[in-house]
Every structure is written in C-alpha cells, then in structure tokens.
Amino acid sequence: MAASIAEAARKHPAPEGIVYTYGTAGFRTKADVLDSVLARVGLIASLRSRALKGKWIGVMITASHNPPEDNGVKLVEPMGNMLQEEWEVLSTTMANKATPEDVAEYYNELAAKFKIDLSTPARVVVARDTRASGSRLLGCLVDGLKAAGAEYKDFGFFTTPQLHYVVRSLNTEGTKDAYGVPTEKGYYEKFGAAFKNALKGKKPQGSLTVDGANGVGGPKLTELIKYLPTKEEGGLEIHVVNDNVIKPESLNVDCGADYVKTNQRAPPTSKVGPNDRCCSLDGDADRVVFYFKDSSNVFHLLDGDRIATLVASFLGDLIRQSGLADAITIGVVQTAYANGAATNYVEQTLKLKVDCTPTGVKYLHHAAEKLDIGVYFEANGHGTVIFSPDTLDTINKHEPRSPAQKEALDVLRATVELINQAVGDALSDLLLVEVVLAHKSWGVEEWLGTYTDLPNKLTKVIVSDRNIFKTTDAERKLVKPDGVQKQIDAEVQKVRQGRSFARASGTEDAVRVYAEAATKAEAEDLARKVASIVE
Ligand code: 16G
Ligand code: ZN
Structure with a gap:
C-alpha cells in the first residue's frame, strides 16, 4: 500500500512555498492550488474511518460563501459533526508533507500511532458544491481514497448539510438512533x-x-x-x-x-x-x-440572532403547552457578535440562559450539546437546535394530559424532526422559521418588532501580524498585546450602551473590530477608535 500512496502523492505534487492549514472551515484557498491537498485528504479520511472501525466519514468539497475561484474541503465525523480537533492538526501536517515518500511515511506513522489495522474497511462519503473546480478536485480526492483502499460513495452535487445528513444516516442505519434514509430522496x-x-x-x-x-x-x-x-x-x-x-x-x-x-x-x-x-x-x-x-x-x-430568538420562544411555548416545563430547559448559545439587544431579549423577556462561545460552528455546537435543548446561531446565519438524548426520550415518552397538551406535543415532535441535528442547515432552518411564523400568525414586521437591535458596526483592520492578538472570555477581551484591552475599555466607557471587541479573523489575514452603542453615530465612532487602537 505504501507504494500506491506515494504514487497518489506523486500524481498530485504539493506546490512549493504554500503552507496549508485546516482552519475553522477545513482547508480553503484558491482552487488551483488544492489538488495535492485533496489527494491527501483522501488518505486522512480513510485513516479516520479505519480508526473508527470502518464508520462512514464525510468529505465535502466547497468554499461556502467565498468567491467562485476558491474552493475547499472539510471532513465530517460519523454523527455528522465537524472533524475532531486532533485530526485537524494531523490533516494540516499531512497536507504540508513535501515529498511522496514523506506522505507515505506519515500515513504509516499515523496508522501506528492510533493502532489502526490497515485491513479494516475504510468508508467515505463524498460530495461537492457547484464550483467549476469541483470535479477536478473530486478526481484528486478519489485518487487518495483509492490509493488507501477505501470504499467510497459519491453523492455528486450536495449542500453541505445534505452530506452531514447522509453521513449520520449511514452510521445510524438499523439502530434505535436511525436518523433517516441515507439518500438524497x-x-x-x-x-x-x-x-x-x-x-x-x-x-x-x-x-x-x-x-x-x-x-x-x-x-x-x-x-x-x-x-x-x-x-x-x-x-x-x-x-x-x-x-x-x-x-x-x-x-x-x-x-x-x-x-x-x-x-x-x-x-x-x-x-x-x-x-x-x-x-x-x-x-x-x-x-x-x-x-x-x-x-x-x-x-x-x-439575521441569525433573530432566528435564534424566534425559535427559542416557539420551543419554549411548545414545552410549556405540552406540560414539559419542569422536565426540560432551553438555552441559547451565541457568540460575541450577537447584538446586545438579542442577548437582553433572551435573558429578560424569554427568561432563558445565554452562553457565549468563540466564533466558529464547532464551539457553539459543543456548548449546545451540554443543554437539554440548545438553540445556537451565529449572527451570520450559521446554526441549528440540538436536543440531548435524554430530552428526546422525555419528549417521545411524554403522555399528554389534555387535548391542548397533545396538540402542542405533536407540533413539538414534528419540529424536532424538522431540525437538522447534524449541522446548521439553511433549508431546514428556513422551513423552521416558516413553521414558527405560521403558528404565531406573524409576518416579518411582527418578527422584527420583538426587540430593537442596537446600532452596530463591524470593521476589518489589516495588521502586520494578526497572530499577536490573543483573546479570552469567548473573544470578548484581548489579553495580548499588553495594554490594548485597557484602551478599548476606556473608549467603551465613553459611549452609551457601548460594547466593543477585537479578534483575529480565522479565515482572513485581518483583525475584526465590532462595536455597538445607543446610536449609529456612537457605534461608528467607537468602531473607528477601537480600530485605531488595534492598528
Ligand atoms: C467560518 C466558520 C463560521 C464563522 C466564520 C468566522 C464554520 C463552518 N464556519 O466560516 O462559523 O462565523 O468562519 O470568520 O465553522 P472569521 O474568523 O473570519 O471572522
Ligand atoms: Zn457555508
């Protein structure tokens, strides 16, 4: 097998002078320098599957909202989660191996390290978005999969959440946790x-x-x-x-x-x-x-804050109306980008707990997993709701005591089915929003009327080295460079309802500055001041 692996790596040589990183959304860059990465991802996916005793692993070829000439690739764990962090690091190392021999050697090193039996079947599901470079990159990926002797299913064009759905469904097929039929249909x-x-x-x-x-x-x-x-x-x-x-x-x-x-x-x-x-x-x-x-x-x-508040309020009503309020609690997970008015609304009006995590779906997802019902959305629209296994059990076993309770319970059960548990899914999310609006008999104006966003401003600052910016408290405070946070705090004090933070982007070579305040002028002024502190 070492020979076939080196051969696949030789067929797709790594361009010189490029350092690849498996970031918050996998490998992502200009499509024309990704061939070698895809072939190596094929090897990593095969190893990951074997390390999990032949469970299905997903590989999605996409660059999401990035421009058409970009592309990317990310791996999906058996239950539809994002790749484990340890394997992100291994993937990065593999992607940066220089020669075919180095690639083959690292493959064997990983097999030894994780005591992977290389005769265990490897199973991988692949799909891609509609980018022009997708079919070429798929070819590179398949070369890696074949070299590693993996069995693979190619689902062609898929949304990212469809791939997560199929992966979870394949791995739960025939069990009590069966998620769905593992096909597009x-x-x-x-x-x-x-x-x-x-x-x-x-x-x-x-x-x-x-x-x-x-x-x-x-x-x-x-x-x-x-x-x-x-x-x-x-x-x-x-x-x-x-x-x-x-x-x-x-x-x-x-x-x-x-x-x-x-x-x-x-x-x-x-x-x-x-x-x-x-x-x-x-x-x-x-x-x-x-x-x-x-x-x-x-x-x-x-935005995502509005979807989270709408859905949390709806689920809260259903839980109460079904007679489950004593058994199940709901929490909302946000990032620092959530508008202060949204956080307030959840805490003061909906009376629900809010957790704040760093930016990136995996952090929100993990925090939501600790809750009975975890509603998580980033302001930019990534998100879903997850129900703990105990909560699902409670909902499934609950005996309604009145027709009204039964009515609410039926809707609750169908709503659980409507929400993609594997990952935030735009198609499932948009249907969920429509269900809530229909039940509340609301249009967009009523939805908007639930609270008023605080004026805010998001800017991008180009710095010489963004890696010197280190944060704590879910990215809400800078610990490095020394003294910068103190200056930010001083500016925040000067405006009404002020809040501001700066963090290094995980996807671009820049620092992002967010500011909000009682008025648009104050928010913009605060953003400008904080940006000049960061520069
Ligand atoms: C990635 C993340 C997204 C996050 C964004 C932040 C996933 C699947 N995607 O696109 O959740 O909001 O990065 O970008 O985790 P930034 O670090 O450049 O601000
Ligand atoms: Zn996306």
Whole structure:
C-alpha cells in the first residue's frame, strides 16, 4: 500500500512555498492550488474511518460563501459533526508533507500511532458544491481514497448539510438512533414530511423568496419543494431566485447570505414588494438570513440572532403547552457578535440562559450539546437546535394530559424532526422559521418588532501580524498585546450602551473590530477608535 500512496502523492505534487492549514472551515484557498491537498485528504479520511472501525466519514468539497475561484474541503465525523480537533492538526501536517515518500511515511506513522489495522474497511462519503473546480478536485480526492483502499460513495452535487445528513444516516442505519434514509430522496422525504406535520394545519402567510446565491442550495431547494405541501394544500409559496448554477462564475456574486449580511442590503436583482419575506442562502446552503423592505423601502435584516430568538420562544411555548416545563430547559448559545439587544431579549423577556462561545460552528455546537435543548446561531446565519438524548426520550415518552397538551406535543415532535441535528442547515432552518411564523400568525414586521437591535458596526483592520492578538472570555477581551484591552475599555466607557471587541479573523489575514452603542453615530465612532487602537 505504501507504494500506491506515494504514487497518489506523486500524481498530485504539493506546490512549493504554500503552507496549508485546516482552519475553522477545513482547508480553503484558491482552487488551483488544492489538488495535492485533496489527494491527501483522501488518505486522512480513510485513516479516520479505519480508526473508527470502518464508520462512514464525510468529505465535502466547497468554499461556502467565498468567491467562485476558491474552493475547499472539510471532513465530517460519523454523527455528522465537524472533524475532531486532533485530526485537524494531523490533516494540516499531512497536507504540508513535501515529498511522496514523506506522505507515505506519515500515513504509516499515523496508522501506528492510533493502532489502526490497515485491513479494516475504510468508508467515505463524498460530495461537492457547484464550483467549476469541483470535479477536478473530486478526481484528486478519489485518487487518495483509492490509493488507501477505501470504499467510497459519491453523492455528486450536495449542500453541505445534505452530506452531514447522509453521513449520520449511514452510521445510524438499523439502530434505535436511525436518523433517516441515507439518500438524497430520504433527506427530502424526512424534512418534507416534518414540515407538513409541524405546520399542523396552520397556513403560512404570503410567500417566501429564496436567494440561492447561484449555488447548490437553489436546485436542491427546487427539489425539496416537490416534497412540500403546495399552497393549495395549505403549504408555503416559495420562489427560488439566483439559482443559476450553469454559470458557476456567478456563485456568491452580488447575492447570497454573506452579501446580504455584510452589505446590509438585498441583492441588487431583488424584485420583491414591501414587507415580502426573503431569505438568502450561502454557496453551500449551511447558512441563512432573512430580510425585507418596509413600505418606506427601508431594508431590515433578520439575521441569525433573530432566528435564534424566534425559535427559542416557539420551543419554549411548545414545552410549556405540552406540560414539559419542569422536565426540560432551553438555552441559547451565541457568540460575541450577537447584538446586545438579542442577548437582553433572551435573558429578560424569554427568561432563558445565554452562553457565549468563540466564533466558529464547532464551539457553539459543543456548548449546545451540554443543554437539554440548545438553540445556537451565529449572527451570520450559521446554526441549528440540538436536543440531548435524554430530552428526546422525555419528549417521545411524554403522555399528554389534555387535548391542548397533545396538540402542542405533536407540533413539538414534528419540529424536532424538522431540525437538522447534524449541522446548521439553511433549508431546514428556513422551513423552521416558516413553521414558527405560521403558528404565531406573524409576518416579518411582527418578527422584527420583538426587540430593537442596537446600532452596530463591524470593521476589518489589516495588521502586520494578526497572530499577536490573543483573546479570552469567548473573544470578548484581548489579553495580548499588553495594554490594548485597557484602551478599548476606556473608549467603551465613553459611549452609551457601548460594547466593543477585537479578534483575529480565522479565515482572513485581518483583525475584526465590532462595536455597538445607543446610536449609529456612537457605534461608528467607537468602531473607528477601537480600530485605531488595534492598528
Ligand atoms: C467560518 C466558520 C463560521 C464563522 C466564520 C468566522 C464554520 C463552518 N464556519 O466560516 O462559523 O462565523 O468562519 O470568520 O465553522 P472569521 O474568523 O473570519 O471572522
Ligand atoms: Zn457555508
């Protein structure tokens, strides 16, 4: 096998002078320098599967919201979680091995280190988004998988959450934790049925326009719609826009969740009317934000914070109405980017506990796993809700004591099914939002009216070395460089309802500064001052 592994590495030589890192979202960079990485990821995925006694591992080829010429790759653990941190480090080391011989040697070294029996089957599921470079990179990945003797299933074009779904379903098939039928159709059937059951006769108002970022989410949503009740059957009218995957160079260009969140405006092509509900997915559909224009043509964003508060309030109502309030508690997990008004609303109005974690889905996910029901969303739209095994058991076994309790319990059970437990899923999340709005008989204005965001400003500062910025307290305070936090605190004191923090980006060579305050002018001024301290 050493020979075949060296051969695969030789076929896809590592370009000189590039250092690769498995970051918060896997390896991600310009697509034309990723061939060697993909071949090596094939080797790592095979080892990871063997280390877990032949469980299915997922490999997703995507660069999410990044420009069309980028690409990336990330690994998925058997239950649909993100790759274990230790293996992120091993993947990084493997990606940076210089020669084919080094690659083969490291492969054997890992096998020895983890006592991996190389005759154990290795099973890997692969899929990709719609980028032009995807098929070439898939070829490189497959070369690595074949060299390692892995069995693999190629699901072709998939959203990232569909891949997570299939991985979890394959590994739980035939057990009491069976998640779903491990096929694309199985995904649509599961979420389609759950949506219908969770609506339970409540009719969604108006329609929803979904911007697919010209990525894989558009055509997959079009497919999912076939499994949803039609408007005539009491379902939701959905219009899919920006779903041009025939032109991969249009991916994420002037559309998509990142565009809308960053620019605080609808895609220029948007043609919807006042108060029409819209949402935007990102390039691999694991992220969603909602928005609308009011009758004065003013744009309003309903971001991840809004989804979290909406969903937490709905689940809280269902738990109480089912008679489960004494047995189950709900918590919300946010990052420092959550608007202060959202945090306040959860604590003061919903009376729920809020945890704050560093940026990155895996941190929120881990914190949410410690709760009975953990609602986690980043402001940028990544997120989902997870239910602990005990909580699921309680919900499944609960005997309602009245018709009203039964009604609420039915909706709660269907809602659990509707939420992708493996990972934040834009398609599942958007259906969840629609279910909540339908039950509350709310439109976007009522949703927006729950609380008023504090004015805020996010800026990016280019520094000579971002690695000197070290944070603590879930990135809310700087411990290094010395004295900087003190200066930030002094500025924050000067404005009303001020809050600000600076952190090194995990995806770009820059430091991000966030500031919020009672007025827009104060928030912008605070951001400017903090940025100049950081510079
Ligand atoms: C990655 C993370 C996302 C986070 C973002 C922050 C995942 C799957 N993605 O895209 O959660 O919000 O990085 O970027 O974890 P930043 O470090 O550049 O601010
Ligand atoms: Zn994404």
